[in-house]
Amino acid sequence: MANVRDLLDELVEGVETVLLFSPSEAYYERCREIEDVSVIVCAGDNGVGAERFVELPLEFVAAKERIRFGVEGAAEEGFLAEGDEVACALKLFDDVIDSVCRVRVGDLDRSGVYDLFTTSRADPAVISAVVDVAVELGQKGQKGKPVGALFVIGDAGKVMNKSRPLSYNPFEKSHVHVGDPIVNVMLKEFSRLDGAFVISDSGKIVSAYRYLEPNAEGVDIPKGLGTRHMAAASVTRDTNATAVVLSESDRLVRAFKGGELILELDPEEY
Numbered sequence: 603m604a605n606v607r608d609l610l611d612e613l614v615e616g617v618e619t620v621l622l623f624s625p626s627e628a629y630y631e632r633c634r635e636i637e638d639v640s641v642i643v644c645a646g647d648n649g650v651g652a653e654r655f656v657e658l659p660l661e662f663v664a665a666k667e668r669i670r671f672g673v674e675g676a677a678e679e680g681f682l683a684e685g686d687e688v689a690c691a692l693k694l695f696d697d698v699i700d701s702v703c704r705v706r707v708g709d710l711d712r713s714g715v716y717d718l719f720t721t722s723r724a725d726p727a728v729i730s731a732v733v734d735v736a737v738e739l740g741q742k743g744q745k746g747k748p749v750g751a752l753f754v755i756g757d758a759g760k761v762m763n764k765s766r767p768l769s770y771n772p773f774e775k776s777h778v779h780v781g782d783p784i785v786n787v788m789l790k791e792f793s794r795l796d797g798a799f800v801i802s803d804s805g806k807i808v809s810a811y812r813y814l815e816p817n818a819e820g821v822d823i824p825k826g827l828g829t830r831h832m833a834a835a836s837v838t839r840d841t842n843a844t845a846v847v848l849s850e851s852d853r854l855v856r857a858f859k860g861g862e863l864i865l866e867l868d869p870e871e872y
Protein backbone atom coordinates (compact mmCIF):
# COMPACT_ATOMS: atom_id res chain seq x y z
CA MET A 603 0.00 0.00 0.00
CA ALA A 604 1.20 3.47 -0.80
CA ASN A 605 1.94 5.86 1.99
CA VAL A 606 2.66 9.52 2.33
CA ARG A 607 6.38 8.99 2.41
CA ASP A 608 6.39 7.26 -0.99
CA LEU A 609 4.49 10.13 -2.43
CA LEU A 610 6.85 12.68 -0.99
CA ASP A 611 9.90 10.66 -1.97
CA GLU A 612 8.96 11.28 -5.57
CA LEU A 613 9.27 14.98 -4.95
CA VAL A 614 12.96 14.70 -4.17
CA GLU A 615 13.86 11.74 -6.35
CA GLY A 616 16.91 12.40 -8.51
CA VAL A 617 17.55 15.78 -6.96
CA GLU A 618 21.23 16.78 -7.04
CA THR A 619 21.05 20.03 -5.16
CA VAL A 620 19.25 21.35 -2.12
CA LEU A 621 18.66 25.09 -1.94
CA LEU A 622 18.02 26.12 1.67
CA PHE A 623 16.36 29.45 2.37
CA SER A 624 17.51 30.99 5.66
CA PRO A 625 18.20 27.67 7.42
CA SER A 626 19.27 27.36 11.04
CA GLU A 627 22.82 26.20 11.58
CA ALA A 628 21.63 22.78 12.75
CA TYR A 629 19.47 22.34 9.65
CA TYR A 630 22.32 23.34 7.38
CA GLU A 631 24.70 20.91 9.07
CA ARG A 632 22.22 18.06 8.73
CA CYS A 633 21.82 18.75 5.02
CA ARG A 634 25.55 18.81 4.51
CA GLU A 635 25.73 15.22 5.73
CA ILE A 636 23.47 13.96 2.96
CA GLU A 637 25.51 12.08 0.38
CA ASP A 638 25.56 12.98 -3.31
CA VAL A 639 23.77 16.23 -2.84
CA SER A 640 25.23 19.71 -2.89
CA VAL A 641 23.83 22.35 -0.59
CA ILE A 642 23.34 26.03 -1.40
CA VAL A 643 22.20 28.57 1.16
CA CYS A 644 20.16 31.62 0.24
CA ALA A 645 19.72 34.07 3.12
CA GLY A 646 20.12 37.66 4.23
CA ASP A 647 23.58 36.85 5.55
CA ASN A 648 25.84 33.83 5.62
CA GLY A 649 25.57 33.16 9.33
CA VAL A 650 25.93 29.43 8.79
CA GLY A 651 29.18 29.88 6.87
CA ALA A 652 27.99 28.07 3.75
CA GLU A 653 30.48 27.47 0.97
CA ARG A 654 27.84 28.14 -1.67
CA PHE A 655 25.91 31.21 -0.66
CA VAL A 656 23.45 33.56 -2.40
CA GLU A 657 22.61 36.79 -0.63
CA LEU A 658 18.91 37.60 -0.35
CA PRO A 659 18.60 41.41 -0.42
CA LEU A 660 15.03 41.46 0.87
CA GLU A 661 12.45 39.14 2.29
CA PHE A 662 10.32 38.50 -0.83
CA VAL A 663 6.99 37.88 0.85
CA ALA A 664 5.86 35.91 -2.17
CA ALA A 665 7.51 32.49 -1.90
CA LYS A 666 7.57 32.09 -5.67
CA GLU A 667 9.61 35.26 -6.06
CA ARG A 668 11.96 34.21 -3.27
CA ILE A 669 12.58 30.89 -4.99
CA ARG A 670 13.04 32.53 -8.36
CA PHE A 671 15.58 34.91 -6.87
CA GLY A 672 17.49 32.07 -5.17
CA VAL A 673 17.57 29.89 -8.26
CA GLU A 674 18.60 32.74 -10.58
CA GLY A 675 21.23 33.84 -8.09
CA ALA A 676 22.65 30.34 -7.71
CA ALA A 677 22.78 29.91 -11.47
CA GLU A 678 24.43 33.30 -11.87
CA GLU A 679 27.05 32.39 -9.26
CA GLY A 680 27.78 29.17 -11.14
CA PHE A 681 26.38 26.84 -8.45
CA LEU A 682 23.63 25.54 -10.72
CA ALA A 683 23.43 24.71 -14.39
CA GLU A 684 20.59 24.50 -16.87
CA GLY A 685 18.60 21.31 -16.34
CA ASP A 686 19.69 20.70 -12.71
CA GLU A 687 16.96 19.37 -10.47
CA VAL A 688 16.79 21.32 -7.25
CA ALA A 689 14.83 20.86 -4.05
CA CYS A 690 14.11 24.22 -2.46
CA ALA A 691 13.41 24.17 1.28
CA LEU A 692 11.95 27.28 2.84
CA LYS A 693 10.02 28.84 5.69
CA LEU A 694 6.48 29.70 4.66
CA PHE A 695 4.48 30.05 7.83
CA ASP A 696 6.91 29.89 10.66
CA ASP A 697 10.52 30.46 11.59
CA VAL A 698 11.38 26.87 10.72
CA ILE A 699 11.69 25.24 7.34
CA ASP A 700 8.23 23.83 6.66
CA SER A 701 8.00 23.58 2.87
CA VAL A 702 9.81 21.92 0.00
CA CYS A 703 9.33 22.52 -3.68
CA ARG A 704 11.10 21.03 -6.65
CA VAL A 705 12.30 23.05 -9.61
CA ARG A 706 14.33 22.39 -12.72
CA VAL A 707 16.80 25.12 -13.54
CA GLY A 708 15.83 26.68 -16.84
CA ASP A 709 12.14 25.85 -16.46
CA LEU A 710 11.47 28.99 -14.47
CA ASP A 711 11.35 31.92 -16.82
CA ARG A 712 14.28 34.12 -16.09
CA SER A 713 13.02 37.35 -14.60
CA GLY A 714 16.29 39.25 -14.30
CA VAL A 715 15.45 39.97 -10.69
CA TYR A 716 18.84 38.78 -9.38
CA ASP A 717 20.73 41.05 -11.74
CA LEU A 718 18.52 43.96 -10.91
CA PHE A 719 19.38 43.81 -7.24
CA THR A 720 22.96 42.65 -7.22
CA THR A 721 24.48 44.73 -9.94
CA SER A 722 22.69 47.99 -9.34
CA ARG A 723 24.58 50.82 -7.78
CA ALA A 724 21.65 51.91 -5.60
CA ASP A 725 20.73 50.20 -2.34
CA PRO A 726 18.70 47.01 -3.09
CA ALA A 727 16.08 48.07 -0.53
CA VAL A 728 15.56 51.31 -2.45
CA ILE A 729 15.09 49.47 -5.73
CA SER A 730 12.70 47.10 -4.07
CA ALA A 731 10.67 49.97 -2.58
CA VAL A 732 10.41 51.66 -5.98
CA VAL A 733 9.36 48.44 -7.70
CA ASP A 734 6.69 48.09 -5.00
CA VAL A 735 5.35 51.59 -5.69
CA ALA A 736 5.29 50.94 -9.44
CA VAL A 737 3.52 47.61 -8.96
CA GLU A 738 0.94 49.13 -6.66
CA LEU A 739 0.32 52.02 -9.05
CA GLY A 740 -0.06 49.49 -11.84
CA GLN A 741 -2.62 47.50 -9.88
CA LYS A 742 -4.73 50.41 -8.76
CA GLY A 743 -4.04 53.12 -11.29
CA GLN A 744 -4.72 56.73 -10.41
CA LYS A 745 -8.35 56.98 -9.32
CA GLY A 746 -9.07 53.89 -11.35
CA LYS A 747 -7.42 55.14 -14.56
CA PRO A 748 -4.21 53.54 -15.81
CA VAL A 749 -1.20 55.70 -15.12
CA GLY A 750 2.41 55.60 -16.24
CA ALA A 751 5.51 56.52 -14.26
CA LEU A 752 9.27 56.66 -14.67
CA PHE A 753 11.71 56.34 -11.76
CA VAL A 754 15.44 56.77 -12.22
CA ILE A 755 17.37 55.36 -9.28
CA GLY A 756 21.01 55.96 -8.42
CA ASP A 757 23.85 58.10 -9.81
CA ALA A 758 21.50 61.04 -9.27
CA GLY A 759 24.09 63.80 -9.82
CA LYS A 760 24.82 62.60 -13.30
CA VAL A 761 21.13 61.97 -14.04
CA MET A 762 20.34 65.55 -13.02
CA ASN A 763 23.06 66.79 -15.36
CA LYS A 764 21.52 64.88 -18.22
CA SER A 765 17.99 66.15 -17.69
CA ARG A 766 16.07 69.36 -17.21
CA PRO A 767 13.10 70.46 -15.12
CA LEU A 768 9.64 70.50 -16.68
CA SER A 769 8.20 72.32 -13.71
CA TYR A 770 8.89 73.42 -10.17
CA ASN A 771 10.47 70.57 -8.17
CA PRO A 772 8.23 69.69 -5.22
CA PHE A 773 11.09 67.77 -3.58
CA GLU A 774 13.56 70.66 -3.61
CA LYS A 775 15.11 71.13 -0.16
CA SER A 776 13.09 68.27 1.26
CA HIS A 777 14.68 65.22 2.78
CA VAL A 778 12.26 62.46 2.01
CA HIS A 779 13.06 58.89 1.16
CA VAL A 780 11.32 56.15 -0.76
CA GLY A 781 9.75 53.59 1.50
CA ASP A 782 8.22 56.17 3.88
CA PRO A 783 4.45 55.75 3.67
CA ILE A 784 3.95 59.49 3.07
CA VAL A 785 6.40 59.46 0.21
CA ASN A 786 4.64 56.60 -1.46
CA VAL A 787 1.46 58.66 -1.45
CA MET A 788 3.35 61.63 -2.89
CA LEU A 789 4.97 59.54 -5.60
CA LYS A 790 1.59 58.19 -6.62
CA GLU A 791 0.07 61.66 -6.63
CA PHE A 792 2.86 63.20 -8.72
CA SER A 793 2.88 60.32 -11.17
CA ARG A 794 -0.09 61.96 -12.88
CA LEU A 795 2.24 64.64 -14.13
CA ASP A 796 4.86 64.49 -16.83
CA GLY A 797 8.47 63.50 -16.56
CA ALA A 798 10.64 61.34 -14.34
CA PHE A 799 11.42 60.98 -10.66
CA VAL A 800 15.11 61.08 -9.81
CA ILE A 801 16.14 59.11 -6.72
CA SER A 802 19.58 58.87 -5.10
CA ASP A 803 21.52 55.67 -4.32
CA SER A 804 20.31 55.86 -0.74
CA GLY A 805 16.67 56.49 -1.67
CA LYS A 806 16.37 60.25 -1.26
CA ILE A 807 13.90 61.77 -3.74
CA VAL A 808 15.95 64.33 -5.53
CA SER A 809 13.39 65.56 -8.03
CA ALA A 810 10.09 65.04 -9.81
CA TYR A 811 9.14 66.43 -13.25
CA ARG A 812 12.50 65.81 -14.88
CA TYR A 813 12.65 65.63 -18.61
CA LEU A 814 15.42 63.22 -19.53
CA GLU A 815 17.39 64.17 -22.60
CA PRO A 816 17.72 60.81 -24.21
CA ASN A 817 20.47 59.96 -26.59
CA ALA A 818 18.75 57.04 -28.22
CA GLU A 819 21.63 56.20 -30.49
CA GLY A 820 22.54 52.54 -30.11
CA VAL A 821 19.84 51.83 -27.56
CA ASP A 822 18.08 48.62 -28.47
CA ILE A 823 14.76 48.04 -26.76
CA PRO A 824 11.75 45.99 -27.90
CA LYS A 825 9.69 47.58 -30.67
CA GLY A 826 6.41 49.10 -29.64
CA LEU A 827 7.74 50.80 -26.54
CA GLY A 828 7.46 54.59 -26.72
CA THR A 829 9.43 57.61 -25.64
CA ARG A 830 9.13 57.02 -21.89
CA HIS A 831 10.79 53.63 -22.22
CA MET A 832 13.35 54.91 -24.67
CA ALA A 833 14.30 57.70 -22.26
CA ALA A 834 14.54 55.16 -19.42
CA ALA A 835 16.81 52.85 -21.39
CA SER A 836 19.01 55.71 -22.62
CA VAL A 837 19.60 57.26 -19.23
CA THR A 838 20.77 53.91 -17.85
CA ARG A 839 23.22 53.59 -20.67
CA ASP A 840 24.65 57.06 -20.15
CA THR A 841 24.83 56.80 -16.33
CA ASN A 842 25.04 54.08 -13.65
CA ALA A 843 21.38 54.48 -12.81
CA THR A 844 18.65 51.84 -12.90
CA ALA A 845 15.25 52.86 -14.30
CA VAL A 846 11.88 51.45 -13.31
CA VAL A 847 8.97 52.20 -15.64
CA LEU A 848 5.28 51.63 -15.31
CA SER A 849 3.63 51.68 -18.71
CA GLU A 850 0.34 53.47 -19.00
CA SER A 851 -0.55 51.58 -22.15
CA ASP A 852 0.25 47.93 -21.40
CA ARG A 853 0.40 48.34 -17.62
CA LEU A 854 3.61 46.34 -17.22
CA VAL A 855 6.47 47.31 -14.93
CA ARG A 856 9.89 47.18 -16.56
CA ALA A 857 13.41 47.79 -15.33
CA PHE A 858 16.33 48.96 -17.45
CA LYS A 859 20.04 48.94 -16.76
CA GLY A 860 23.05 49.59 -18.94
CA GLY A 861 20.65 50.57 -21.72
CA GLU A 862 18.90 47.20 -21.69
CA LEU A 863 15.57 45.84 -20.60
CA ILE A 864 16.32 43.46 -17.72
CA LEU A 865 13.02 42.84 -16.00
CA GLU A 866 9.40 42.79 -17.06
CA LEU A 867 6.63 42.00 -14.65
CA ASP A 868 2.86 42.11 -14.62
CA PRO A 869 1.55 43.92 -11.52
CA GLU A 870 -1.51 41.70 -11.61
CA GLU A 871 0.60 38.64 -10.92
CA TYR A 872 2.82 40.11 -8.32
Ligand SMILES: Nc1ncnc2c1ncn2[C@@H]1O[C@H](COP(=O)(O)OP(=O)(O)OP(=O)(O)O)[C@@H](O)[C@H]1O
Pocket residue numbers: 750751752795796797798812813814815816827828829830831832833848849850851852
Ligand atom coordinates in the same frame (compact mmCIF):
# COMPACT_ATOMS: atom_id res chain seq x y z
N1 LIG B 1 12.48 62.00 -22.16
C1 LIG B 1 11.53 61.90 -21.23
N2 LIG B 1 11.79 62.21 -19.93
C2 LIG B 1 10.84 62.09 -18.99
N3 LIG B 1 9.59 61.69 -19.24
C3 LIG B 1 9.26 61.35 -20.51
C4 LIG B 1 10.21 61.45 -21.57
N4 LIG B 1 9.62 61.06 -22.71
C5 LIG B 1 8.35 60.74 -22.38
N5 LIG B 1 8.12 60.91 -21.06
C6 LIG B 1 6.87 60.71 -20.34
O1 LIG B 1 6.23 59.58 -20.86
C7 LIG B 1 4.87 59.91 -21.15
C8 LIG B 1 4.34 58.95 -22.19
O2 LIG B 1 5.04 59.04 -23.40
P1 LIG B 1 4.93 57.87 -24.48
O3 LIG B 1 3.50 57.44 -24.61
O4 LIG B 1 5.65 58.26 -25.72
O5 LIG B 1 5.80 56.76 -23.77
P2 LIG B 1 5.60 55.17 -23.77
O6 LIG B 1 6.98 54.61 -23.69
O7 LIG B 1 4.70 54.74 -24.87
O8 LIG B 1 4.94 54.94 -22.33
P3 LIG B 1 3.47 54.33 -22.03
O9 LIG B 1 3.58 52.86 -22.25
O10 LIG B 1 3.25 54.68 -20.58
O11 LIG B 1 2.50 55.03 -22.96
C9 LIG B 1 4.94 61.34 -21.53
O12 LIG B 1 3.69 61.95 -21.37
C10 LIG B 1 5.96 61.88 -20.55
O13 LIG B 1 5.35 62.15 -19.28
Ligand SMILES: [Mn+2]
Pocket residue numbers: 828829851
Ligand atom coordinates in the same frame (compact mmCIF):
# COMPACT_ATOMS: atom_id res chain seq x y z
MN1 LIG C 1 2.63 55.51 -25.12
